Amino acid sequence: MPSLMASRVLSGTRPTGRLHLGNLLGALENYKKLQGEDAFFMIADLHALTTEYETHAQIADQIMEVMVDYLASGLDPERCTIFVQSEVPEHAELALLLGMLTPLGWLERNPTYKDQLRELAGRNLTTYGFLGYPVLQAADILLYKAEKVPVGEDQLPHLELAREITRRFNHLYGKGKQIFPEPEALLTKTPRVPGLDGRKMSKSFENAIYLSDTAAEVDKKLRTMVTDPARVRREDKGHPEVCPVYFHHGFFNVSELETVARECREALRGCVDCKMELAGKLNEFLEPIRRKRELWTKKKSEVRQILDQGRQRAQAVARKTLAEAMQAMGLRK
Ligand code: TRP
Ligand code: SF4
Numbered sequence: 001m002p003s004l005m006a007s008r009v010l011s012g013t014r015p016t017g018r019l020h021l022g023n024l025l026g027a028l029e030n031y032k033k034l035q036g037e038d039a040f041f042m043i044a045d046l047h048a049l050t051t052e053y054e055t056h057a058q059i060a061d062q063i064m065e066v067m068v069d070y071l072a073s074g075l076d077p078e079r080c081t082i083f084v085q086s087e088v089p090e091h092a093e094l095a096l097l098l099g100m101l102t103p104l105g106w107l108e109r110n111p112t113y114k115d116q117l118r119e120l121a122g123r124n125l126t127t128y129g130f131l132g133y134p135v136l137q138a139a140d141i142l143l144y145k146a147e148k149v150p151v152g153e154d155q156l157p158h159l160e161l162a163r164e165i166t167r168r169f170n171h172l173y174g175k176g177k178q179i180f181p182e183p184e185a186l187l188t189k190t191p192r193v194p195g196l197d198g199r200k201m202s203k204s205f206e207n208a209i210y211l212s213d214t215a216a217e218v219d220k221k222l223r224t225m226v227t228d229p230a231r232v233r234r235e236d237k238g239h240p241e242v243c244p245v246y247f248h249h250g251f252f253n254v255s256e257l258e259t260v261a262r263e264c265r266e267a268l269r270g271c272v273d274c275k276m277e278l279a280g281k282l283n284e285f286l287e288p289i290r291r292k293r294e295l296w297t298k299k300k301s302e303v304r305q306i307l308d309q310g311r312q313r314a315q316a317v318a319r320k321t322l323a324e325a326m327q328a329m330g331l332r333k
Contacts, residue, residue, distance in 0.1 A: 006037040009186070010146035012044035012085065012137070015062040016052075019069040020208035022193040022201030025251060028073055030150045030188050035079040040144050040314060043067070043084045046091065047137070050130045051120060067303050069211050072292035083310035085140065090318035094139035097325055099132060101168050107131050112157045138162035141183045142169075142325075143318045150186040159185045173328035194244035198226045212293055215283045222279045227271045228264070238264040238271075245275055253281040 013027060031041055043063050052059065063084060070082065085091050107113065113133070117125055137158050141149055142165075149159060166180045173179065192200045195207030202208065209221055225245055228238040240246035240261045249260050256277070263269035296303060326332045 007147040008144055009034050009037055009039040009148045009150065010042065010141055010144045011040075011150045012042040012047065012140055013066060014044045014048045015059060015066045016048060017062050017203055018065050018210045018212050019073075020201055020203065020210045021248075022195070022208065023069075024073060024211060025190045025193050026152055026188050027150070028070070028075070029190070030186070031080070032074055034148075034150060034186075035076055039080040040146070040317075041070075041075070041080055041082050042140060042314075043082070044140070045084055045086050047085070047133065050127070050133050050136075051116070051123065051125065053127070053129070054123065064300065064303065067307070068293055068296045071296050071303070071306075072289045073211060077306045077310065081310050081313045082306060083314040084307055087307070087311045088143075088315050088318050090143055090315065090322045091136065091139055094143050094318075094322055094325060095132065095136040097329060098135050098139055098142070098165055098169070100329075101172060102135050102138075102165055104131075106161060106164060107134060110134060110157050110161060112154065134158045134161040135165070138165045142166060142180045143321050144314075145181055145321060146183055147181050148186045149183050150188060152188050156185060159183065169325075169328075173325075173330075179324065179328055194247055196221055196225045196244075198244050209282070211286065211289050213286070214290075215287075218283055218286065219276070219279045222275045222282070223272070225275060227274075231264075231267075231271060234270050235267050237267045240264045245271070245278055248282065249274075249278055252285050253278060 011027070011031065013023075019028065031039070043066055045059050045063060048059050048062070067082070071077075075082065108131070113131070116130075134157075138161065141162050149155075149162075151159065163182050166182050169180060170178050195201035195205055196209070197205065197207045199205055199207060209218060213221070222245070227245055228240070228243045230236055231238045243264070246260060246264065249257055253260065260269070260274065260277075264274065323332065
């Protein structure tokens with residue numbers, strides 16, 4: 001049970017496919033720490049639809065993939081509430097209400113919106129739904145009156161908009177009271193996790209190591225990972241701090257980290273050996289997750305039950321808040 005002092009936590013993940021080490025070291029580790037508090041973790045399928053509406057056929061399968069990854073890596077449905085956004089229709093209803101008071105200018109100025117339009121240039125994103133992305137996200141947060149929102153840095157502009165919408169709502173309809181608390185970001189401390197090519201690990205860059213990769217796939221991928229470019233020959237001295245392989249040693253081979261750094265600086269170890277040592281450690285770490293993944297993959301009806309239970313818990317809160325918002329806005333007496 002959450003303690004009386006625990007603040008309500010809510011976060012969301014778009015179900016865009018299997019999770020990789022970047023997701024694990026960023027969001028997932030953070031989620032696990034927040035379990036046992038009053039925490040809601042949502043699979044944001046409606047948000048996925050804002051960008052995937054032309055290729056929507058897989059969203060339902062992807063929800064299952066994310067769930068299997070969550071459960072296999074230790075998210076415990078007894079200690080937090082996991083649910084699917086579209087299964088709690090109050091999200092759509094509150095988003096519509098918040099849309100009434102959100103000025104268009106706030107949405108058009110949003111830097112994340114502009115970045116995404118540029119990054120996803122191949123798709124037609126000049127839609128009503130995509131512009132309204134942050135309004136829906138604000139509704140996600142406000143429905144649970146969440147005070148803490150664990151997110152990565154890229155989400156800060158969305159969070160700021162959610163706070164502005166909150167203030168405007170309270171100002172217009174609160175009659176001096178704060179109906180919704182102003183949500184705060186709980187920034188994930190993990191630095192950006194480098195992928196195989198040294199850029200940020202991301203599904204769209206095809207540089208990711210997935211929780212579901214086999215041991216042989218991990219070995220093969222690590223062989224292609226970039227290292228310190230200064231180490232052209234075996235006897236060239238290296239700079240571990242710029243090397244993505246070293247970054248991962250810092251998580252999966254902590255006890256040997258100093259040895260790795262020293263031997264790299266003094267050219268006492270080759271990059272291939274260094275990578276294979278990491279592959280061994282990474283596979284040791286991933287093996288139990290893989291085994292649990294396999295088990296959960298066979299227990300689809302249990303996963304479904306977990307989501308049903310999550311939906312019930314989430315909806316109990318969401319219904320109350322929506323009624324309160326409708327009353328404050330004058331739709332109900
Ligand atoms: N926009 C978030 C992302 O892309 C996902 C998300 C949807 C979210 N609703 C949320 C995050 C509410 C935090 C709170 O990562
Ligand atoms: Fe990176 Fe290891 Fe090579 Fe040093 S020895 S550059 S840490 S792979």
